[in-house]
Structure formats: structure tokens, C-alpha cells
Amino acid sequence: xxxxxxxxxxxxxxxxxxxxxxxxxxxxxxxxxxxxxxxxxxxxxxxxxxxxxxxxxxxxxxxxxxxxxxxxxxxxxxxxxxxxxxxxxxxxxxxxxxxxxxxxxxxxxxxxxxxxxxxxxxxxxxxxxxxxxxxxxxxxxxxxxxxxxxxxxxxxxxxxxxxxxxxxxxxxxxxxxxxxxxxxxxxxxxxxxxxxxxxxxxxxxxxxxxxxxxxxxxxxxxxxxxxxxxxxxxxxxxxxxxxxxxxxxxxxxxxxxxxxxxxxxxxxxxxxxxxxxxxxxxxxxxxxxxxxxxxxxxxxxxxxxxxxx
Amino acid sequence: xxxxxxxxxxxxxxxxxxxxxxxxxxxxxxxxxxxxxxxxxxxxxxxxxxxxxxxxxxxxxxxxxxxxxxxxxxxxxxxxxxxxxxxxxxxxxxxxxxxxxxxxxxxxxxxxxxxxxxxxxxxxxxxxxxxxxxxxxxxxxxxxxxxxxxxxxxxxxxxxxxxxxxxxxxxxxxxxxxxxxxxxxxxxxxxxxxxxxxxxxxxxxxxxxxxxxxxxxxxxxxxxxxxxxxxxxxxxxxxxxxxxxxxxxxxxxxxxxxxxxxxxxxxxxxxxxxxxxxxxxxxxxxxxxxxxxxxxxxxxxxxxxxxxxxxxxxxxxxxxxxxxxxxxxxxxxxxxxxxxxxxxxxxxxxxxxxxxxxxxxxxxxxxxxxxxxxxxxxxxxxxxxxxxxxxxxxxxxxxxx
Numbered sequence: 001x002x003x004x005x006x007x008x009x010x011x012x013x014x015x016x017x018x019x020x021x022x023x024x025x026x027x028x029x030x031x032x033x034x035x036x037x038x039x040x041x042x043x044x045x046x047x048x049x050x051x052x053x054x055x056x057x058x059x060x061x062x063x064x065x066x067x068x069x070x071x072x073x074x075x076x077x078x079x080x081x082x083x084x085x086x087x088x089x090x091x092x093x094x095x096x097x098x099x100x101x102x103x104x105x106x107x108x109x110x111x112x113x114x115x116x117x118x119x120x121x122x123x124x125x126x127x128x129x130x131x132x133x134x135x136x137x138x139x140x141x142x143x144x145x146x147x148x149x150x151x152x153x154x155x156x157x158x159x160x161x162x163x164x165x166x167x168x169x170x171x172x173x174x175x176x177x178x179x180x181x182x183x184x185x186x187x188x189x190x191x192x193x194x195x196x197x198x199x200x201x202x203x204x205x206x207x208x209x210x211x212x213x214x215x216x217x218x219x220x221x222x223x224x225x226x227x228x229x230x231x232x233x234x235x236x237x238x239x240x241x242x243x244x245x246x247x248x249x250x251x252x253x254x255x256x257x258x259x260x261x262x263x264x265x266x267x268x269x270x271x272x273x274x275x276x277x278x279x280x281x282x283x284x285x286x287x288x289x290x291x292x293x294x295x296x297x298x299x300x301x302x303x304x305x306x307x308x309x
Numbered sequence: 310x311x312x313x314x315x316x317x318x319x320x321x322x323x324x325x326x327x328x329x330x331x332x333x334x335x336x337x338x339x340x341x342x343x344x345x346x347x348x349x350x351x352x353x354x355x356x357x358x359x360x361x362x363x364x365x366x367x368x369x370x371x372x373x374x375x376x377x378x379x380x381x382x383x384x385x386x387x388x389x390x391x392x393x394x395x396x397x398x399x400x401x402x403x404x405x406x407x408x409x410x411x412x413x414x415x416x417x418x419x420x421x422x423x424x425x426x427x428x429x430x431x432x433x434x435x436x437x438x439x440x441x442x443x444x445x446x447x448x449x450x451x452x453x454x455x456x457x458x459x460x461x462x463x464x465x466x467x468x469x470x471x472x473x474x475x476x477x478x479x480x481x482x483x484x485x486x487x488x489x490x491x492x493x494x495x496x497x498x499x500x501x502x503x504x505x506x507x508x509x510x511x512x513x514x515x516x517x518x519x520x521x522x523x524x525x526x527x528x529x530x531x532x533x534x535x536x537x538x539x540x541x542x543x544x545x546x547x548x549x550x551x552x553x554x555x556x557x558x559x560x561x562x563x564x565x566x567x568x569x570x571x572x573x574x575x576x577x578x579x580x581x582x583x584x585x586x587x588x589x590x591x592x593x594x595x596x597x598x599x600x601x602x603x604x605x606x607x608x609x610x611x612x613x614x615x616x617x618x619x620x621x622x623x624x625x626x627x628x629x630x631x632x633x634x635x636x637x638x639x640x641x642x643x644x645x646x647x648x649x650x651x652x653x654x655x656x657x658x659x660x661x662x663x664x665x666x667x668x669x670x671x672x673x674x675x676x677x678x679x680x681x682x683x684x685x686x687x688x689x690x691x692x693x694x695x696x697x698x699x700x701x702x703x704x705x706x707x708x709x710x
Contacts, residue, residue, distance in 0.1 A: 037412040038351055041419075045522075087596045088588050093411070094350040094533050098584060101526030105577035108448060108523075112569045127447070128426045221426060225419035232412045263427070267434075274434040276427045283423020290416055294406050302407040 008139040012155050013131045014260050017222070017282060019161040020214035021252035023168045024226035027207040029245050032231040033183050038093070039078075039204055040227030042100040043211045044220035046077040049107030050212075056114055063156060067212050074208035077103055078201075129219020131260070131278040134158070157217040164213035171206050172245075175199065180241055218279055225283035226252055233290040236297030255286035313566070323565035325459040326451045330518050330557035330576060332466035337511045337524070338531030338553025339473050342546045343504050345532040346484035351414055352399065352505065353528040357512045357521045358418040359395025360388035361425025364446050364516070365432060372435065381458050384446075385513050392509045395421050400502075449520030449573035451561075458517055465514035469507055473546070480504055481542050518561075519573035526577040527553055534584045537591035556580035608633055609683050615639070617661060619646045620654035660686050663698045 024040070031037050047070040054069025077099055085095040138144065138153030145151070172179070182189035182196045189196050211223045234247035259282030264275050294300055344350050367387025372378040395417045402413035429443060473480075482490045483500045491497050508528060515524040535548035560576030589596050615630040616639070625631050625644050634640035639650035646654055663686050668677040676689045686695065 032409075032412045035409050035411050037409070037415045038354075041354065041415055084588065087599075088533070088537065089594065090533055090536070091348050091350070093348065094345055094529055097350050097354065097525060097529035098533055098581070101523055101529065101577055102581040102584075105523055105526065105574035105581070108571060108574040109578065112571050112574075221419060221423050224415060225423055228412055228415035228419060232408050232416055235408065235412075236406055267431075275430075276434075277430040280423040280426030280428075280430065283419050284427055287416065287420025287423070290420070294402060294408075297406075300406045 007141055007144060008136045010260075010264070011139075012136045012158050013134045013278065014257065016134055016155070016157050016161050016217050017131055017256040017260050017278070018253050019158075019165045020218050020222060021226045021230070021256040021282070022249055023161070023165040023210040024207075024214055024223055025230040025248045025252040026168050026172050026245065027203060027210060028227040028231040029234070029241075029248050030179055030183050030203055031207060031227060032235060033241075034200075034203075036204075037228050037232075038096060040207060040211060041224050042077060042081070042096050043074045043208050044215060044223045045100040046073045046103040046107075047212060047215050047220065049073050049103050049110060052107050052110045052114070056110065063160065063216060067216060070212040070215065071208060073103065074212065075205070078204055078208070127220055128277050128279045129215070129217065129222065131218050131222075132264070132275065134217065161213055161217055164210060168206055168210050171202070175202070179203065183241075218282075221283050222279045225286050226255070229283075229286035229290045230255065233286075233293040233297070236293040236300040239299050251286065251289050255282050255289060259283070259285040322451075322454060323561070325454050325456065326518065326565065326572060327558055327561040329451075329454070329459045329462040330561035330572065331554045332463050332557070333511070333515050333518055334527060334531070334553035334555070334557025334576070334580075335550045336466040336469040336553075337515060337527035338535070338549035338551070339546045340469060340507045340511050341528035341553075342532040342535065342542075342549045343473075343480045343484050344508055344528060345536070346481070346542060346545070347501075347504065349410070350529045350532075351411070351525075353508050353512065354525045355399055355414040355417040355421075356392050356396055356505065356509050357524050358425075359421040360392045360512060360516060360521050361422055361446070362428055363387035363389065363391025363394075364443060365425055365428035366391065368432060368443060369428070369435070381455075381461055381517065385461065385516065388446075388516060389509060389513045391421065392512060393506075396502075396505050396509065445520070446516050447520050447522055448571065449516070449518050449523065451518055451564075451572045454517065462514050462517065465510060469510050469514070470550075472503075472507055476500070476503060476507075477543070477546065485542070518557075519576055523573045523577050526580065527556070530577070530580040530584050531556065534580070534587045537587040537594045540593075552580065552583050556583060612637065612639075613657065613683055616650075616654045616657035619650055620658035659702075662702055663695065666698045666701050 028037070028040065031039055050070035050073025051066045052069075053073070054065045057069070058065045080099045081092070081095050084090060084098060085092055088095070090098075134155040134157055136144075136150075136154050138150040140150070178189065178194045178199055181192065182194055182199055186196050207227070211220075211227070214223050214226070230248040230251035231244070233251050234244045237247045238244050260278050262285065263278040263281035266281075267274060267276055341350070341353065344353060364384050364387055367384050368378045370387070371380060371383050376383075399410075399413050399417045402408050402416065403410050408416075432443065479490070479495055479500050480503070482493070482495065483497055483504070487497050490500070511528065512521070512524050515527060519527060531549040531553035532545060534552050535545045538548055539545055556576050556579040560579040561572055563579070564570040564572040564575040587595065590598075592598050611627070611630045611633050615625055615627075615634045618625050618630075619634075619640065625634070625640075631640065631642075631644060634650065635642060638647060639653055640646050664677075664680055667673040667686070667690070668680055670677075673690075673694075679689050690698070
């Protein structure tokens with residue numbers, strides 16, 4: 001395929017997919033180790049009411065109010081989960097289940113009640129996003145990457161996702177030592193004077209920001225998959241956190257690229273007419289990677305557990 | 310309008326939906342209880358999302374065989390098979406790798422759901438808009454519910470309830486203490502699998518009414534709600550069934566009473582309403598009860614400390630203590646004790662001295678263990694014992710005015 005076709009049609013969605021995958025996989029590493037993996041699932045559900053409320057408040061589909069609404073909903077959900085857990089003395093999993101399903105239901109209800117027929121806002125879109133439609137019509141070839149005029153016509157999701165990725169990476173680097181310590185030995189981290197409660201909240205907020213930005217571009221199913229599958233697969237490859245994060249980034253990129261290509265061209269190779277959902281395919285590929293590592297990964301067993309099948 | 314809906318006066322379809330939703334709620338609530346008590350509530354999330362590829366595959370297979378593709382029994386069968394595969398993957402991941410259960414849940418959930426979405430887009434390209442209806446399984450769609458669909462739900466719900474009745478004792482035992490159950494020789498792994506199988510059955514049956522994303526709510530919220538009201542597991546099962554059934558019925562009725570009120574979300578929100586009321590108002594475990602308990606305790610501590618301060622002639626600076634003493638008629642606004650206050654203060658000081666004796670005496674070890682600074686000594690010792698303690702203390706001294 002030549003640049004004239006690749007750059008406008010495939011490069012932006014591919015890059016957005018990769019950025020979203022890495023931005024979710026980075027905090028996902030810590031969430032998986034802290035056994036909070038399902039926070040990503042909860043956040044991606046509660047984003048829906050946030051977006052609907054933002055739409056009802058502003059009356060238009062604009063990126064920033066929606067991202068603010070989604071982030072607000074994520075914070076409300078985290079606070080509610082904690083509140084219900086403390087007030088009702090309920091185990092965290094159940095508290096999470098109560099909150100995110102109810103907020104999602106409220107979002108669906110709001111969506112049905114409001115008149116959104118004129119705009120592109122529905123539950124299916126929220127779930128699987130619209131990666132394929134993020135094309136860059138102004139580009140004519142590789143040269144457009146250096147052309148200011150053409151760059152201005154780039155889909156807005158691309159720079160937004162890039163900024164989010166930089167933000168998440170900076171957070172991870174800045175707090176690397178504290179995150180590592182508090183993830184593996186919270187008591188020790190606290191004796192060193194690290195505010196583990198604040199750090200844990202900051203991690204969840206970072207995850208929420210990544211989720212919301214990625215959600216805007218690629219839909220919630222990739223978000224959940226990328227929070228969990230690449231880090232979980234990386235966990236089965238190594239015992240060192242540094243290597244695990246590196247592996248998870250590799251797996252995230254691999255899922256995004258292979259998934260996108262398979263969704264776009266796979267059906268054509270198989271003789272079908274149309275492409276299938278790229279978001280779904282990326283999630284599927286990440287699952288296949290996880291399955292491979294779960295079967296063959298060098299560190300797949302629990303340490304100390306007897307070696308078996 | 311709502312009254313008509315609650316009395317099942319809104320026509321054939323609304324009545325079918327209401328009955329189906331009630332049965333589904335009862336089955337989901339009582340099944341979810343075991344999951345909740347086992348602390349594995351979110352496994353249901355993985356199971357429900359894992360149904361999607363099965364629904365799609367079943368549709369594709371039925372179309373390829375020349376059928377309609379929308380036969381509910383066929384679709385539910387497909388969904389059950391893929392949910393079962395998801396469940397097997399989940400337990401394999403937990404058993405054979407170092408991944409924790411939550412990571413395994415998230416992985417199964419997202420991958421199966423993603424694959425299901427791929428299949429959905431495949432179906433969309435298969436031809437002539439025949440997929441219409443499959444999206445309904447995401448959030449449920451009750452508009453075109455048929456008698457046969459309602460029968461499937463009713464029979465499924467009834468079978469689930471019967472199985473719960475059969476398996477309730479072993480499942481309760483495993484939920485509370487899996488090690489003990491193992492030691493008793495129960496097949497814990499198989500009972501767990503049966504529990505999950507029941508959850509799967511409820512999920513599959515509920516696809517039509519509330520959809521696969523929200524069925525999780527019906528499995529989790531009623532048990533959590535019921536848990537506020539009782540400490541006995543059989544009562545939690547019963548109450549969760551009632552809460553679930555009520556939510557299903559009221560939700561279906563409300564959604565039938567006006568346009569644009571989707572059944573699934575309304576049912577979930579009704580059950581969330583029950584949950585909120587229970588969280589706030591339930592006796593014992595509710596937030597209001599806890600607050601009242603805290604306030605009562607605070608009052609006792611302040612009164613006690615205030616009386617001791619009065620008895621020893623110390624000034625009281627704490628405003629709350631002073632206010633409580635004044636309201637009980639034990640002190641005046643300027644902090645001087647009333648007659649009754651002086652009497653109670655002397656008693657408090659004497660009790661404190663009695664406790665001192667009791668706690669330093671090995672013979673009263675059991676009673677001394679109950680000392681918390683607030684307990685009245687009369688609730689611990691008999692009158693004779695107190696008299697004996699008083700002899701050890703000696704005769705009373707005057708309380709300084």
C-alpha cells in the first residue's frame with residue numbers, strides 16, 4: 001500500500017489505537033498488581049452517564065465538555081464506591097458492581113429520555129467507538145506530515161490521545177518509585193512517609209483520564225481490554241516490574257496494530273466484502289496474546305506453587 | 310397510568326413483561342446471594358459479557374442453516390455455551406496462572422465482548438438488515454416479547470429456583486468456609502461450578518429483558534440490599550429474592566407506564582433505590598442506625614467524663630459536655646452542679662473507685678475484662694459483690710461542692 005492511501009486512511013486510526021492502548025496499559029500494570037483491575041471496567045461503564053449529562057448541559061457534541069463530564073462521572077463513581085464500601089461495610093467488588101451498573105442504567109435512561117436522534121450519540125457507539133472513521137482527508141501522502149496546513153485537518157482525537165499518553169507516561173515516571181513501593185508493600189511505603197492513600201487515588205484518576213480520552217476515540221471495550229490484557233500477559237512473562245511495563249507496552253502496540261490490520265484487511269483476504277469492528281478485533285487480539293502467555297509464558301505459575309500442566 | 314401498570318391493566322405485552330421481570334428478579338436475587346457471600350460478585354460480570362459471542366454465533370449458524378436466526382431458544386443456547394466457555398477460561402486462568410481473579414474476570418469480559426462485537430459487525434455485513442434485534446441483547450428489549458419468550462423465562466427461572474432450593478446448604482457452606490467444606494469432603498470445585506452455572510442460567514434467561522450489561526445489577530444489588538436487614542443466610546436469600554422480584558415487577562410496570570422508559574435500566578434503578586433506602590435506614594447495619602449509635606455513645610462518654618469532672622471539682626471547658634449535662638438537669642449553665650448532678654457525680658466517682666478495686670483484684674478477672682470506662686458496675690457485679698468492694702474502699706468521703 002502506498003503513502004497516498006495509507007497516510008490519510010490508516011495512519012491516524014492506527015496511531016490513535018496505539019496511543020490509547022499504551023495509555024491504558026501503563027496504569028493497568030499497577031491496577032492489575034494491586035488487584036484493582038476492575039476499576040477500569042467500572043470507569044468505562046460510568047463514562048456513559050457523564051457524557052450524556054455533558055451533552056444535555058451543553059446541547060452539543062463537543063469533545064472537551066464531554067471529557068469533563070466523563071471525568072466527573074468517574075470521580076463520582078470512585079467516591080461512591082468508597083462511600084458505600086465504608087458506610088455499608090460491603091466488600092469492594094460488590095460495592096463496585098452496585099455503583100457502576102446503576103450509573104450505567106441511569107445513563108441509558110437519560111439517553112432514551114433526551115432527544116439525541118439528531119446527533120451521533122448512542123450506546124453502541126459508546127461501546128465500540130468508531131476507530132475506522134477517524135480519517136485524515138487533508139493528507140495526500142507522507143509529505144503531509146510536514147505540511148502545517150494539512151496537519152490542521154488531522155482528526156482532533158490524535159493530538160488529544162497523544163497528550164493523554166504523554167501525561168500518563170509522565171505520571172508513571174515521576175511517581176515510579178512511590179508507585180512501585182506502595183504497590184508491593186503498602187505498609188513499608190507508608191513508614192517511608194509516602195501518602196499511599198493519595199497516591200492510590202491519583203492512580204485511579206490517571207486511569208480515569210486515560211480511559212476517558214481513549215473512550216472518546218475508540219470506545220469502552222478497548223479501554224477495558226487494554227487496562228487488563230497487556231499487563232496481565234506481561235505479568236506472565238517476567239518477575240521484574242520494569243520488564244513487565246516494557247512487555248505490556250509491546251503487547252499493547254502489537255494488539256493495536258495486528259487488531260487494526262486484521263479488522264481492516266482480514267475479511268478482504270478471506271473474501272468478504274466489508275471490514276469488521278477494529279475495536280472488537282483489537283480486544284480479541286489482546287486476548288489471544290494473553291492466552292499464549294498464559295500457556296507458554298516463562299513466569300506463568302504462582303511463585304512457590306507446584307509446577308503443573 | 311402507573312396505577313394501571315402496577316395492576317397489570319396495560320395490555321398483553323406489558324403483563325407478559327411484568328410477570329417475566331418478576332420471575333427473573335426473584336431468580337437473580339436469590340442466585341446472586343451465594344455469589345455475593347462467596348465474595349465473587351463480579352464473576353457475574355464476566356459471565357454476562359461472555360454471552361455475546363455465543364448469541365452472534367448462534368444467529369450466524371441458524372441463518373446458515375436457513376432458519377430465521379432470531380429463535381430465542383437457539384440464541385439462548387448459544388449464549389449459554391459461550392458463557393460456559395468464558396467461565397472455564399476464567400477458572401483456568403485463576404487456577405493455572407498467577408493472575409488474580411479480578412484480572413482474569415476483566416480479561417475474559419473484555420476479550421469475549423470484543424470478539425462478540427467483531428461478530429456483530431460480521432452479521433451486519435451478512436445481508437438485508439436481518440440482525441435487527443441482536444443489539445437488543447446488549448440492553449434488553451421487551452417491546453416485541455412473545456408468549457413463547459415469556460415461557461422460556463418462566464421455565465428457566467423456575468428451574469433455577471428449584472436448583473437453589475436443592476443446593477442451598479452445600480452452597481452456603483462453601484460460600485462461608487470453603488476450607489471447612491473441603492475438609493468435610495464436599496466437592497468444593499464442583500459446587501462452585503454449580504453456583505456459576507446457576508448464575509449463567511439467570512444471565513441467559515435475563516438477556517431478553519434487561520440485557521447482558523445490566524443483568525449483573527440484578528445479581529448483585531438485591532443480595533447487597535438484603536444483607537443490610539438480616540444476619541442469617543437463608544433470610545438473605547429469601548429477602549434478595551423478594552427485593553429482586555419487587556424491582557422487576559415495579560420496574561416493568563413503570564417502564565410500561567410511559568414512553569421512552571427502557572425496561573432494563575428502570576428495573577436496575579428501582580433496585581438501586583431499594584439499596585439506597587436500605588443503606589440509609591436499615592436497623593443495625595444501616596448508616597442512620599450507625600450514626601445514632603455513634604451519637605448515643607458520644608453522649609455517654611461526655612456525660613461520664615463531665616460527671617467525673619464535677620465530682621473532682623474540675624472546671625468543664627468542653628461545650629458539648631456542658632450542654633449535655635445541662636440538658637440532663639445535672640449542671641447549670643455556668644458549670645456548677647445541681648443537687649442531682651452532685652449525687653450522680655459522687656456515684657460516678659465511687660463507681661470509678663469500685664472499678665479500680667475490681668480491676669486490681671485477680672478474683673474479679675472476668676468482670677474486669679468488661680471494663681470500658683462506661684459500663685455501670687451494677688450490670689457486672691451482684692449487690693453483695695459491690696458491698697464487698699465497698700468494704701475494701703472504706704467509708705465515703707464528702708464531695709467538694
